[in-house]
Each structure stands twice: as C-alpha cells, then as structure tokens.
Amino acid sequence: MKTVFVLGSLNMDLVMKTNVFPRPGETVHGEHFFTNPGGKGANQAVAVARQGVPVVMLGAVGQDAYGEVLTSHLHDLGVDTSHVQRVKGSSGVAVILLHHHENRILLQRGANDGLQMAPIQAYLQAQAKPGDYLLMQFEIPLAMVESMIPFAASLGLKIILNPAPAYAHFPKTLFASLDLLIPNEGEAANLCGLPPETTKPETSARLLYEHGVKNVVITLGEEGCLHYNGENTYFPAMKVRPVDTTAAGDAFVGALAAELAKDVPLVEAIQWANRVAAVTVTKMGAQDSIPTRQEVEDFFPY
Numbered sequence: 001m002k003t004v005f006v007l008g009s010l011n012m013d014l015v016m017k018t019n020v021f022p023r024p025g026e027t028v029h030g031e032h033f034f035t036n037p038g039g040k041g042a043n044q045a046v047a048v049a050r051q052g053v054p055v056v057m058l059g060a061v062g063q064d065a066y067g068e069v070l071t072s073h074l075h076d077l078g079v080d081t082s083h084v085q086r087v088k089g090s091s092g093v094a095v096i097l098l099h100h101h102e103n104r105i106l107l108q109r110g111a112n113d114g115l116q117m118a119p120i121q122a123y124l125q126a127q128a129k130p131g132d133y134l135l136m137q138f139e140i141p142l143a144m145v146e147s148m149i150p151f152a153a154s155l156g157l158k159i160i161l162n163p164a165p166a167y168a169h170f171p172k173t174l175f176a177s178l179d180l181l182i183p184n185e186g187e188a189a190n191l192c193g194l195p196p197e198t199t200k201p202e203t204s205a206r207l208l209y210e211h212g213v214k215n216v217v218i219t220l221g222e223e224g225c226l227h228y229n230g231e232n233t234y235f236p237a238m239k240v241r242p243v244d245t246t247a248a249g250d251a252f253v254g255a256l257a258a259e260l261a262k263d264v265p266l267v268e269a270i271q272w273a274n275r276v277a278a279v280t281v282t283k284m285g286a287q288d289s290i291p292t293r294q295e296v297e298d299f300f301p302y
Contacts, residue, residue, distance in 0.1 A: 002261040003132045004048045005124065005157075006254075007058040007148060008041015009112045009139035010074070010084065011092035012066040013246070013286050018099050037073040038094055038286035039112070040137040040164060043247050046287045047254025047276065048135075049078035053261045056080040058120050059140070062091035062111040077287065083123055087114035092139075096246060103246055107165075112140050121151055130156030135257050137162045146171060153177045158260075162253045166190040176212030180260070182253050184219045201226050215266060217256070219249055227270060235270050238278035238300065247286040252277040254290070275300050 016030040041059050048055040057079050061067030063086055070091060071081045092110040096103050124134075134152045136145050136159075145161070152159050158179040163170060166183075168190040175181070186196035188204035201218045205228035208216045216228045224237040255276035259269030276291060279299045283289035291299070 001053060002158075002263075003054045003056065003128070004045075004135055004257050004261050005056045005058055005128060005132065006041050006045040006048065006135045007120065007140065007144075008044065008135070008137045009039035009092055009109065010037075010042040010057070010059045010061050010070045011039035011094045011107065011110075011112070011139075012036075012070060013038035013094045013096055015096045015098060015246070015285075018097055021097060021099055021104065034285075036285045036288060037070050038247070039070070039092060040139045040162065040250055041135075042070065042074055042079075043250035043286050043290065044135060044137070044162070044254035044257070045074065045079045046077050047251045047290050048258040048261070050290050050292045051255055051258035051276070052293055053258040054080070055258075056083060058083055058123075060085040060087050060111045060115040062087060062089050064090050066091040066093070067111065073287065083120070085111075085114075085116060085119070087111045087116075089114065098244060098246070103244075107139070109139065115140055115144060117144050117147060120148075124152070124155060124157070128155055128157055131158065133158045133160060133257055133261055135160045135162070135253070137164055138167050139165070142167060142170075146174060149174045149177050160253070160257050160260075162249075163187050163191060164249070166196075168193060172211050175208065178213045180215045180217065180256075180266075181208060181213045182217045182219065182256065184221070184249065188216075188218050202228075202232055205232070217270060219252060224274060225252075225270065227266070233267070235274055238274055240278045240282050242281040244284045244289065245281050247289055248277045248281045250286070251280040251290045272296075 017032040095106040189196040189199035256273035279291040
C-alpha cells in the first residue's frame with residue numbers, strides 16, 4: 001500500500017443553516033450554527049484515512065485556538081499531522097451558509113497563505129517513495145502548487161490535482177505531469193479557458209486530456225461523474241436523501257486517492273468514491289460527515 005501526501009488547506013468552518021440566502025443589505029435569521037474542522041486539503045486527508053490508507057497532511061495553521069483544534073481533530077481521525085506548520089496569524093476560516101442542502105462559502109485563507117515550501121520539499125525528498133501519491137488543491141498559494149508538480153514528478157510521485165476553487169490561468173505545460181485531474185464542470189471549463197455556463201463536460205475533458213493529463217474525472221454533482229482517458233465513461237451517482245453537501249466533493253477525491261494507493265483499478269476506485277460521497281451527504285458537517293469504509297459497506301451492502 002502506498003502513502004498519500006496531501007498538500008492543502010486546513011480551515012475552521014463556521015456553518016449556519018438558513019431558510020433563505022440574504023439579499024444585499026438584508027438581515028435574516030439563521031436556524032442553527034455550528035463550527036466544524038474543514039479545509040479542502042484536510043477534508044480529503046480525512047477521507048483517505050477513513051478508507052484505511054496512510055496519509056500525511058502537509059499544510060499550515062495559525063497560532064490560535066482554531067489551529068490547535070484543526071490539528072488535533074485530524075490526528076484523532078487517523079491523519080499524520082507531524083508536518084503541519086504553525087505560522088503567525090489566524091488559521092484559515094470558511095463561513096458557510098447552508099440552504100436546503102446547498103451551500104455558499106466565503107473563504108479567508110489565513111495561515112494557508114503562510115505555508116513554507118522548503119521544509120515540505122525536504123521532507124518529501126527524504127520520506128516519499130516512488131509510486132506514492134501527492135494530492136493537491138487550490139486553497140493554498142497557487143505558485144506553490146505549480147512549483148510542487150515538477151518537483152513531485154522528479155521524485156516519481158503520482159500526482160492528483162483537484163483544481164478547486166476554480167482558477168483559469170493554470171499553466172497548461174504542467175498538465176502532462178498530472179496522473180489524475182479531478183475538477184467539477186465549472187473548474188474544468190475554467191482550466192480550458194472556456195465559459196463554464198455553455199461548455200459541456202465532455203468538451204472540457206477531451207481538451208484537458210489532449211493537453212497531456214493522463215486521466216480526467218469531472219464530477220457532475222447529483223449526476224455522478226465522467227471519466228475520460230481517450231473515451232468517455234459515465235458513472236451515475238448513488239441515490240440518497242441529501243442533508244448537507246459540504247464535503248461531498250472532498251470525500252470523493254480523498255476516497256478515490258485512497259483506493260488508487262491500494263492499487264485498485266481506476267474504474268473500481270471511482271465506483272467506490274461515488275459510494276463514499278453519497279454517504280457523506282446524508283450527514284451534517286465536513287470532516288465528521290465523511291464515512292469509514294465499514295460505514296459505506298453497511299450503507300451500500302454488496
């Protein structure tokens with residue numbers, strides 16, 4: 001079994017349920033408020049750990065109370081946090097409005113912008129083995145993501161990129177170093193320099209593949225996902241009653257990386273990740289909603 005190194009964000013989610021999204025200048029009453037450890041990188045690391053795969057979190061938190069909670073919670077869920085950096089200032093925070101199973105998120109990256117690359121590169125050079133996986137997203141400085149791709153490739157690591165939030169100016173010269181790219185529809189179109197509103201995912205997938213990405217998996221929300229590696233393969237989503245979609249995409253990405261680290265074929269890994277994401281949306285929260293392997297097997301018995 002390979003190790004998954006997750007280079008990404010750690011945030012504290014401040015979540016409020018509401019019956020209506022407020023309009024400009026309007027104040028509305030929320031129904032319920034709670035805090036929950038999150039961040040795309042941390043969420044995906046938890047999803048890897050919950051599938052029983054060794055995972056190391058490479059990220060940064062602030063020297064505040066949130067930073068302590070974020071790291072201790074990850075550790076309790078089985079993630080190696082020994083290389084999470086503590087930097088000056090506040091930890092990252094995401095303010096989430098939850099409305100009828102949909103969410104809107106306002107993100108302040110905080111300590112994620114203070115992440116230092118040199119110690120991460122030194123650690124990977126000393127500890128990572130060829131064939132291990134590096135999983136990244138776009139909630140850390142983009143210059144770091146762009147620099148880490150050729151470095152990780154030089155070490156023989158397999159590179160998975162979840163290009164979220166959307167970023168339109170990612171260098172196309174780096175696509176050929178990616179073993180797996182996992183955007184949603186809008187992110188895929190942005191990477192291609194195309195309008196998200198009118199671009200079909202099949203078009204984006206083909207263009208990304210032609211730019212050198214070895215495998216493209218575009219998530220389609222409740223419609224499932226599309227895999228492209230020269231031809232289209234569709235995977236329908238599992239039908240469940242959703243409660244909170246906050247971490248569904250992260251659960252899918254982390255579970256997919258975990259299965260690949262076990263040398264599971266990509267098609268089977270996608271099918272399993274679909275199940276993990278489906279169970280995730282049946283529960284409230286981010287990291288705490290991501291199921292263990294046993295929970296998924298109990299929910300979807302074969």
